Amino acid sequence: MTEKTLIVDIKKNALDDGPGIRTLIFFKGCPLSCVWCQNPEAKSPFMEIYFDKELCGECGKCLEVCDQIAIKFDYKYRIDRSICNLCGSCIDLCPNQALKFVGKKYTTEELMTIILKDKVFYDNSGGGLTLSGGESLYHIDFVHNLLKELKKEEIHVCIETCGFYNKNQFDDLILPYVDLIYFDLKLLDPNLHAHYCKVSNERIFENFEMLIKKNYIEVLPRIPLIPDITDTSENLRKLARYLKSLQIKKIGFLPYNPLWLSKPEKISIKPLYNHSEWISNKKKEQINLFFSDFDYHDF
Numbered sequence: 098m099t100e101k102t103l104i105v106d107i108k109k110n111a112l113d114d115g116p117g118i119r120t121l122i123f124f125k126g127c128p129l130s131c132v133w134c135q136n137p138e139a140k141s142p143f144m145e146i147y148f149d150k151e152l153c154g155e156c157g158k159c160l161e162v163c164d165q166i167a168i169k170f171d172y173k174y175r176i177d178r179s180i181c182n183l184c185g186s187c188i189d190l191c192p193n194q195a196l197k198f199v200g201k202k203y204t205t206e207e208l209m210t211i212i213l214k215d216k217v218f219y220d221n222s223g224g225g226l227t228l229s230g231g232e233s234l235y236h237i238d239f240v241h242n243l244l245k246e247l248k249k250e251e252i253h254v255c256i257e258t259c260g261f262y263n264k265n266q267f268d269d270l271i272l273p274y275v276d277l278i279y280f281d282l283k284l285l286d287p288n289l290h291a292h293y294c295k296v297s298n299e300r301i302f303e304n305f306e307m308l309i310k311k312n313y314i315e316v317l318p319r320i321p322l323i324p325d326i327t328d329t330s331e332n333l334r335k336l337a338r339y340l341k342s343l344q345i346k347k348i349g350f351l352p353y354n355p356l357w358l359s360k361p362e363k364i365s366i367k368p369l370y371n372h373s374e375w376i377s378n379k380k381k382e383q384i385n386l387f388f389s390d391f392d393y394h395d396f
């Protein structure tokens with residue numbers, strides 16, 4: 098049987114996640130669980146159902162069709178996920194598309210068909226494919242098979258990673274097939290990292306340093322700027338010092354986007370972090386000061 102894996106989304110003609118025109122594939126599932134995760138629908142490796150109350154016309158059709166009696170109008174999140182069996186009947190019946198599955202299973206062949214449709218754009222723009230998520234390396238065997246096919250077609254590959262992978266598997270199954278790695282570094286303090294991301298950071302920083310030492314693959318460290326968590330003066334100053342000690346010249350920033358706050362409720366999650374403002378100019382000035390020795394794009 099051909100192996101399939103869960104994909105949250107496929108975005109074409111992307112211009113921000115690597116050079117040129119790219120296709121972005123968002124895998125479902127991540128070994129971390131950051132409280133600020135901007136893609137909470139990609140955290141769980143399992144299929145989920147998504148309910149958008151803004152689109153719901155309260156017609157009651159979903160209620161009638163649900164054999165599990167999992168839909169309740171007086172329940173905050175509308176669907177009781179502890180008894181929903183993901184049969185999809187309510188999704189098929191909803192006239193407003195207020196219900197949908199998060200995640201669709203694809204084989205390598207199905208993904209290659211989609212990716213290859215835009216090969217001419219990759220070739221003409223210096224673009225290619227970017228694997229994102231969630232964490233694509235959570236599906237390392239599947240990704241290995243996909244990468245082998247991409248190599249045959251000479252398609253440029255960028256991987257965006259949280260860095261929490263098994264090093265030996267990564268070196269054997271991934272590294273020979275990748276052109277560029279966007280490596281996210283969040284918090285230098287292991288206790289704070291464990292507190293906010295649910296895993297300690299030792300393995301992540303070890304993996305990062307191993308990659309930098311290899312010196313034959315392009316690695317761009319990226320720092321998510323999360324208000325009062327990663328963007329504190331202490332963390333940014335320490336990260337700048339650490340990156341400088343590794344002779345790193347080029348970095349990236351991932352500014353906080355408060356629009357994610359509308360997502361958790363749709364998959365019945367109570368947000369553990371609730372900051373509703375964009376990055377301030379004062380914070381930008383501070384960051385520019387700490388990272389004045391580095392090359393990075395405006396953010």
Ligand code: SF4
Pocket residue numbers: 146162163164165166167168176180181182183184185186187188
């Ligand atoms: S997916 Fe099926 S079980 Fe779940 S809420 Fe909809 S109809 Fe009910």
Ligand code: SF4
Pocket residue numbers: 152153154155156157158159160190191192193194195196
């Ligand atoms: S079927 Fe759709 S529009 Fe009707 S009540 Fe259910 S979610 Fe709302």
